[in-house]
Amino acid sequence: MSVDTARPAAPRPAGLDNRVVVDGTALSWRDLPELRLPAPVALLAHRARYALAAARHHAVHGTELLLTTAGRADSVLRAELSEAGFTVIDTGGADLPPSRPRAGEPGRLWLLTSGTTGRPKRVGHTLASLTTVRGRQPGRTWLCPYAPGSYAWWQVVTLSLTQPGQHLVVVEPEQLDDWPTLAATHGVDAASGTPTFWRRALHRDPAALARVPLRQLTLGGEPVDQTILDRLREVYPTTRISWIYASSEVGAAIVVHDGRAGFPVEWLDRPAPGRPTLGVRDGELVVTSPYHGVGLAGPIRTGDRVQVVDGRVLITGRLDSDEINVGGSKVSASAVRDVLTAHPQVAWARVGARRAPLLGHLVVAEVVPTGTVGPPDEAALARWCADRLPEYAVPRRIRLLPEIPVKETLKSDV
Amino acid sequence: MTELTRARIRDLMGQVLANQGKVLPDDDDADLREIGFRSLDFSELALRVEDETDEELNFDAAGLRRIATVGDVLDFLADLQRP
Numbered sequence: 001m002s003v004d005t006a007r008p009a010a011p012r013p014a015g016l017d018n019r020v021v022v023d024g025t026a027l028s029w030r031d032l033p034e035l036r037l038p039a040p041v042a043l044l045a046h047r048a049r050y051a052l053a054a055a056r057h058h059a060v061h062g063t064e065l066l067l068t069t070a071g072r073a074d075s076v077l078r079a080e081l082s083e084a085g086f087t088v089i090d091t092g093g094a095d096l097p098p099s100r101p102r103a104g105e106p107g108r109l110w111l112l113t114s115g116t117t118g119r120p121k122r123v124g125h126t127l128a129s130l131t132t133v134r135g136r137q138p139g140r141t142w143l144c145p146y147a148p149g150s151y152a153w154w155q156v157v158t159l160s161l162t163q164p165g166q167h168l169v170v171v172e173p174e175q176l177d178d179w180p181t182l183a184a185t186h187g188v189d190a191a192s193g194t195p196t197f198w199r200r201a202l203h204r205d206p207a208a209l210a211r212v213p214l215r216q217l218t219l220g221g222e223p224v225d226q227t228i229l230d231r232l233r234e235v236y237p238t239t240r241i242s243w244i245y246a247s248s249e250v251g252a253a254i255v256v257h258d259g260r261a262g263f264p265v266e267w268l269d270r271p272a273p274g275r276p277t278l279g280v281r282d283g284e285l286v287v288t289s290p291y292h293g294v295g296l297a298g299p300i301r302t303g304d305r306v307q308v309v310d311g312r313v314l315i316t317g318r319l320d321s322d323e324i325n326v327g328g329s330k331v332s333a334s335a336v337r338d339v340l341t342a343h344p345q346v347a348w349a350r351v352g353a354r355r356a357p358l359l360g361h362l363v364v365a366e367v368v369p370t371g372t373v374g375p376p377d378e379a380a381l382a383r384w385c386a387d388r389l390p391e392y393a394v395p396r397r398i399r400l401l402p403e404i405p406v407k408e409t410l411k412s413d414v
Numbered sequence: 415m416t417e418l419t420r421a422r423i424r425d426l427m428g429q430v431l432a433n434q435g436k437v438l439p440d441d442d443d444a445d446l447r448e449i450g451f452r453s454l455d456f457s458e459l460a461l462r463v464e465d466e467t468d469e470e471l472n473f474d475a476a477g478l479r480r481i482a483t484v485g486d487v488l489d490f491l492a493d494l495q496r497p
Binding site: 326327354355356357358359362364378379382383386391392396397 | 432433434435453454456457458460461462465470471472473474475478
């Protein structure tokens with residue numbers, strides 16, 4: 001990669017004059033470094049500045065691009081990309097030429113899946129298929145806490161690149177713990193994050209969070225339960241709170257604004273032109289979407305478990321990890337997690353299985369207390385669960401953690 | 415491997431019951447059915463022993479057939495730790 005300080009010659013995206021705050025400095029899209037990138041290229045960005053510059057480069061020149069963070073690309077993935085014809089550019093390290101050079105595919109953008117089902121795999125998109133917000137939006141300053149190149153990152157970035165008045169404040173990984181201060185300083189009034197991201201913010205410093213003047217608050221990337229929606233509503237009584245279901249494979253498929261977990265059962269199997277069709281097959285969410293990644297067509301099994309409760313379709317967790325077999329009785333880990341997080345002194349919980357003699361597995365949990373009063377002890381939490389769950393579903397070991405764990409994906413357990 | 419004493423296993427058994435609002439009787443002859451100590455509780459107790467000894471326990475239901483009292487549980491888990 002080379003960096004040219006000259007400004008791009010052919011500025012086409014409509015949002016190029018939008019403000020972009022990166023490394024705490026306010027710029028515009030035009031002020032970002034001008035990169036000279038080969039095609040196809042896999043850019044492994046160490047800093048958001050170069051990831052944004054690469055996104056702008058693609059929007060202007062349309063050359064084939066795969067964008068991700070250096071941390072996600074181990075040596076095996078780098079070799080695979082080289083084999084697939086990419087020049088692998090590490091903005092903080094050594095580059096790798098393509099082992100099988102090929103011509104770039106104009107307009108192609110590649111995303112890496114989050115790797116929840118194994119090794120990351122490439123999903124093909126275009127800037128158009130990633131630009132799911134097309135109608136004119138009210139002017140907003142968006143927080144962008146996501147890792148560069150993820151589906152959620154592209155959602156915020158394409159919005160700012162394509163619509164005037166959609167500004168961007170980027171959170172670097174080292175700023176993640178104190179993002180509310182950064183956001184308040186730069187007038188962020190719209191933010192999107194995972195439930196884990198929001199739980200951490202509520203847990204670390206709810207007063208700092210409340211100082212961010214949000215008019216739009218969005219959750220996605222993990223199951224969204226009623227407790228987190230209610231806790232955010234307490235901090236933001238008049239803000240529009242939405243949750244979104246999206247993935248690299250099916251695109252943005254569900255958006256819900258009514259402040260409730262799940263979506264109305266009436267939305268199932270209801271075809272509408274230009275919109276995804278939602279279905280449930282054997283307890284699994286199935287999506288047929290115009291925003292599918294390239295090569296995907298028809299109904300896509302998402303691997304996400306759903307339950308219909310009181311007229312709402314709840315997306316509760318991954319099918320392959322949600323079910324725990326306790327001596328022949330089936331337990332939904334997400335149902336137990338929801339019971340724990342509903343405890344007033346619990347900020348976050350993770351539930352899983354542990355191998356145990358006699359019964360095969362027992363339910364176990366890790367919990368982060370809110371810290372507002374003395375932390376609940378294991379016995380109190382076990383009794384809370386016993387009042388709300390079958391005996392075999394009650395976590396038998398509950399470990400208290402001091403801080404909510406989070407990965408680069410802003411998720412904690414997938 | 416850390417070998418737990420019978421007294422320490424009794425403490426852990428007490429914790430399992432205390433989490434359910436129950437009290438472990440002092441009498442080793444107390445009947446497990448009467449104090450409400452069941453297979454889920456036995457598995458949990460095994461996990462607690464594993465956590466303290468850092469060693470995985472292996473046994474099956476057949477080995478538990480003759481276990482009826484608190485003392486039987488303590489003896490069984492104490493014996494299980496011995497090579």
